[in-house]
Structure formats: C-alpha cells, structure tokens
Amino acid sequence: xxxxxxxxxxxxxxxxxxxxxxxxxxxxxxxxxxxxxxxxxxxxxxxxxxxxxxxxxxxxxxxxxxxxxxxxxxxxxxxxxxxxxxxxxxxxxxxxxxxxxxxxxxxxxxxxxxxxxxxxxxxxxxxxxxxxxxxxxxxxxxxxxxxxxxxxxxxxxxxxxxxxxxxxxxxxxxxxxxxxxxxxxxxxxxxxxxxxxxxxxxxxx
Amino acid sequence: xxxxxxxxxxxxxxxxxxxxxxxxxxxxxxxxxxxxxxxxxxxxxxxxxxxxxxxxxxxxxxxxxxxxxxxxxxxxxxxxxxxxxxxxxxxxxxxxxxxxxxxxxxxxxxxxxxxxxxxxxxxxxxxxxxxxxxxxxxxxxxxxxxxxxxxxxxxxxxxxxxxxxxxxxxxxxxxxxxxxxxxxxxxxxxxxxxxxxxxxxxxxx
Numbered sequence: 001x002x003x004x005x006x007x008x009x010x011x012x013x014x015x016x017x018x019x020x021x022x023x024x025x026x027x028x029x030x031x032x033x034x035x036x037x038x039x040x041x042x043x044x045x046x047x048x049x050x051x052x053x054x055x056x057x058x059x060x061x062x063x064x065x066x067x068x069x070x071x072x073x074x075x076x077x078x079x080x081x082x083x084x085x086x087x088x089x090x091x092x093x094x095x096x097x098x099x100x101x102x103x104x105x106x107x108x109x110x111x112x113x114x115x116x117x118x119x120x121x122x123x124x125x126x127x128x129x130x131x132x133x134x135x136x137x138x139x140x141x142x143x144x145x146x147x148x149x150x151x152x153x154x155x156x157x158x159x160x161x162x163x164x165x166x167x168x169x170x171x172x173x174x175x176x177x178x179x180x181x182x183x184x185x186x187x188x189x190x191x192x193x194x195x196x197x198x199x200x201x202x203x204x205x
Numbered sequence: 206x207x208x209x210x211x212x213x214x215x216x217x218x219x220x221x222x223x224x225x226x227x228x229x230x231x232x233x234x235x236x237x238x239x240x241x242x243x244x245x246x247x248x249x250x251x252x253x254x255x256x257x258x259x260x261x262x263x264x265x266x267x268x269x270x271x272x273x274x275x276x277x278x279x280x281x282x283x284x285x286x287x288x289x290x291x292x293x294x295x296x297x298x299x300x301x302x303x304x305x306x307x308x309x310x311x312x313x314x315x316x317x318x319x320x321x322x323x324x325x326x327x328x329x330x331x332x333x334x335x336x337x338x339x340x341x342x343x344x345x346x347x348x349x350x351x352x353x354x355x356x357x358x359x360x361x362x363x364x365x366x367x368x369x370x371x372x373x374x375x376x377x378x379x380x381x382x383x384x385x386x387x388x389x390x391x392x393x394x395x396x397x398x399x400x401x402x403x404x405x406x407x408x409x410x
Contacts, residue, residue, distance in 0.1 A: 004268060004270060004276055005260065005271045006271055008260065008269055010256070011255070011256040014252040015252075017245070017249075019237050021234075027298075028224055029224070032224050033253060034260060041254060044219040044250075045249075047215045047216040047218075048219070048238060048246055048249065048250050049246060051212040051213055051216040051238075052247075063209060065209060065210055072209065090236065
C-alpha cells in the first residue's frame with residue numbers, strides 16, 4: 001500500500017508492528033486518531049511512553065508493578081505460603097479475575113521450549129527455587145499451559161526442587177465448563193475420568 | 206479487567222479506544238511494547254504525534270497530504286478534467302492501488318446519512334460544486350458505496366450540479382470478479398444483466 005503522505009506512511013508502518021496488526025488495520029487506527037482531537041493522540045502517546053519507561057517488574061514474583069515489590073507480594077491479606085507458578089503476566093490477570101486464589105504468584109516469563117530457543121536459564125526458575133529455599137512456602141501450584149512445553153517446564157521445576165519440603169500441585173485438566181462431552185478430545189476426557197472428584201465436593205463450587 | 210499497575214491501566218485504557226480494540230487486545234499491544242526496546246515505543250509515539258499535528262488535508266480534494274495541495278492534484282501527468290468522487294481517504298488508496306484511474310479525486314468525508322446525523326453540509330459537497338463551476342471539469346465519476354446512503358449522496362450531488370456542463374457517471378455494479386453467480390443477490394444480478402457490455406470490449410480488460 002502506497003500513501004500520498006510520508007507522515008502517514010511512517011505512522012502506519014510503526015503501528016503495523018503491533019502483534020496481529022496489518023497495514024490495513026494500522027491505517028484504520030491512524031485515520032481514527034486523525035479524526036479525533038490532538039489531545040487524544042497526545043494522551044495515548046504519553047501513556048505509552050510512560051508505561052514503557054517507568055514500569056517496573058516486582059523483584060519477588062516478576063509481575064508487572066509500579067513499585068519494587070508488587071501489591072500482591074506486599075499484601076498481608078494474602079496467603080504467603082502458597083505460590084502459583086504462571087507463564088505470563090496475563091495469566092496473573094486471568095486468575096486474579098476469578099477471585100478464587102488468595103496466595104502469591106511467580107511469573108516465569110515463558111515456558112521451556114527448545115524449538116523457540118527458550119531454555120530454563122531464560123526463565124525466572126532460579127528465583128523461584130530461591131523463594132522456596134527461603135522457607136515459609138508450603139505449596140507450589142503449577143498453572144502453566146496444558147501443552148508439551150508447559151508439562152516439560154512443570155517437570156523441570158519439580159526436579160529442581162529436589163527434596164525441598166514443599167507440596168506441588170497442578171491445576172485440574174478436564175472438560176471446560178459449558179462444553180459438551182462429544183466434542184472433547186480423548187486425552188482431556190480420559191484425564192477428567194481419572195481425576196474424577198467426589199460428587200458432594202463438586203456441589204460446593 | 207483490573208491491573209496491578211496504574212501505568213499499565215492507563216496505557217490499556219487509551220489503547221482500547223482505537224476502533225475494534227478491546228481491553229484484551231490493548232493489553233496484548235502494551236505487553237508487546239514492554240517486551241521491545243524503549244526506542245521502539247518512542248518511534249511509534251513520535252510517528253503518531255507527528256502525523257496528528259503536522260498532517261494537512263489538500264485544499265482542493267480534501268485528501269490527506271503533506272502539503273497544502275496534494276501530489277495528485279499537483280501532478281501534471283494526471284487528467285485534470287475527470288474527478289472521481291469518493292467517501293473516504295481509504296477509497297483513494299484503494300483506487301490508486303488499482304492503477305486504473307488517472308484523474309483527480311474529491312474526498313467527501315462521508316456520505317449523507319440522516320440516521321447518523323450526517324447531512325450535506327457536513328460533507329465537502331459545496332467545494333466539489335465550486336470545482337466544477339470553475340470549469341475545466343468534464344466528468345464526475347461517483348465511486349461511493351453501493352448502499353442507500355451512497356445512492357442518496359450521488360443523487361443529491363447530481364441535483365446540485367443543475368445544468369452545469371459536466372458529464373456524470375457511476376462505477377459499474379455487477380458480479381465481483383471471482384464470484385459465483387448462484388451466490389449473488391438478486392439486485393446485483395439484475396443490475397449486471399441490465400448493464401451488460403459488448404463481449405468484445407470485455408476481452409480488452
């Protein structure tokens with residue numbers, strides 16, 4: 001796509017580097033901004049510049065944070081003995097939105113994936129082991145993707161823990177709520193049968 | 206969605222005001238920028254600020270431009286006697302990409318749509334009539350959407366032209382190239398039969 005304006009061209013090129021945004025969508029974004037007041041564009045760009053230059057990552061759990069230690073790690077209302085291990089900041093947000101977990105998190109920053117060149121050293125695994133070694137942690141909940149890479153990462157961390165006195169668990173795999181049995185794949189279905197739970201306890205959820 | 210960081214919250218809120226972008230997509234954009242270098246965010250925001258503050262609209266055809274008069278209106282290689290009337294800047298880009306038109310454009314900035322509160326005075330219709338009155342224009346090609354609003358706008362301009370000595374035409378409606386007959390709607394199909402063209406002339410395209 002060729003533009004009559006160099007300024008427009010540059011803006012569209014920059015915008016189309018965002019994930020999942022092509023030239024057409026980028027053009028739509030830029031034309032939208034052109035239709036709005038100049039203040040709106042300034043607010044957008046200031047917010048982006050600010051978040052990029054001032055954002056911090058929590059030194060304990062590597063979650064995104066405005067301070068050195070994030071408000072979850074800092075909160076005395078949260079159970080400091082349980083750590084939920086997740087891949088990404090988005091997973092923290094997803095779990096927080098369910099309000100079903102009251103412990104702390106540990107953001108790995110990805111999962112072990114030799115195909116993408118991600119090894120254990122590229123992830124925040126060492127700092128997790130250190131958190132466990134410092135004591136006071138009773139349980140690690142692995143909440144990674146239900147993929148080969150996720151399982152590998154779980155297993156790697158499990159091995160690294162050695163005989164540290166910590167319980168490990170992984171989130172349940174089974175039929176997603178609202179899904180019909182006939183469309184479930186075999187692995188999911190057989191796992192959900194193996195890991196069946198007493199009917200009485202399902203009533204309490 | 207609630208974020209642990211105010212900076213992130215503001216950035217996501219601003220990003221989600223772009224058309225078709227929800228909170229989740231906005232978060233994906235912002236997290237992507239956080240993973241890139243700070244320079245990349247600066248380049249993006251500078252480009253956006255610059256295009257918003259410095260962009261001009263051509264005084265003749267209202268197309269987007271870096272100068273007072275756009276490079277299409279200024280070009281002496283283009284046929285100054287034919288004006289293609291379009292709704293939007295994107296339509297200019299679309300037609301330019303076909304390389305099938307060598308005249309000038311006139312961007313209306315929308316179409317007459319009482320439902321959306323857009324009347325003839327909100328569009329660049331007066332300046333179009335003035336361009337025709339100044340003479341030297343032999344043909345107006347209406348290239349608006351094939352919708353009720355597009356047709357209304359065509360007809361309004363046609364009436365405003367009165368008995369000015371200018372030919373008017375509208376782009377052909379018919380079966381889109383590559384489409385199968387059985388899926389075409391009746392109006393399109395009947396129009397394509399009424400406006401059939403000599404087979405010999407179709408061979409030349």
